[in-house]
Amino acid sequence: MSDLNGKRVAFLLTDGFEDSELTSPWQAVTDAGATAVLVSPADGTVTGKNGHEQAVDLAPAAADATDYDALVLPGGVVNADKIRMDESAVAFAKEFFAQHKPVGVICHGGWILTEADVVTGRTLTSYPSLETDLRNAGATWVDEEVHVDNGLVSSRTPDDLPAFNDKLVEEIGEGEHPGQTV
Numbered sequence: 001m002s003d004l005n006g007k008r009v010a011f012l013l014t015d016g017f018e019d020s021e022l023t024s025p026w027q028a029v030t031d032a033g034a035t036a037v038l039v040s041p042a043d044g045t046v047t048g049k050n051g052h053e054q055a056v057d058l059a060p061a062a063a064d065a066t067d068y069d070a071l072v073l074p075g076g077v078v079n080a081d082k083i084r085m086d087e088s089a090v091a092f093a094k095e096f097f098a099q100h101k102p103v104g105v106i107c108h109g110g111w112i113l114t115e116a117d118v119v120t121g122r123t124l125t126s127y128p129s130l131e132t133d134l135r136n137a138g139a140t141w142v143d144e145e146v147h148v149d150n151g152l153v154s155s156r157t158p159d160d161l162p163a164f165n166d167k168l169v170e171e172i173g174e175g176e177h178p179g180q181t182v
Helices: 019-031 077-083 087-098 107-115 128-136 158-174
Strands: 008-012 035-039 045-047 053-055 070-073 103-106 146-149 152-155
Touching: 008 019, 008 087, 019 035, 019 070, 019 103, 019 158, 070 087, 070 107, 070 158, 077 107, 087 103, 087 107, 103 107, 103 158, 107 128, 146 158, 152 158
Parallel strands: 008 035, 008 070, 070 103, 103 152
Antiparallel strands: 045 053, 146 152
């Protein structure tokens, strides 16, 4: 497994996230030595759709992508629909693409990327119901367990978490991707 000592990884989400899509990648990056930080517009704690609660470290308006080495966007329909309507969260996510940093997105997490207008010319996967949204936003959608496109790691569902976590840790370990476009 990659050594992520000294790396900082932001997880951007709000209430209604898919529990395992937060907890599993969180454990993968912290087990590899990274520091994980929960960024959310929610006050105090966030609660997943299956009841997992976790403390919020920082609001998106106070977060700066330059302070992090990567971003993870968990899914969950309610989370993904709410977070994409938060302007500070969208701006925060977009900055990772502008700074050519690795981004991991799973399930419905891709909705915020359509709001941030960062998928044009990209190839990614997601929960199948996002296929049309991603294509309409300019992406090429593929039905794969995990897909990596120049630092953008994407997966479909919690079943894909083992492959997603492996590629996420690998991409964070590799660092910035200068060919990545906004």
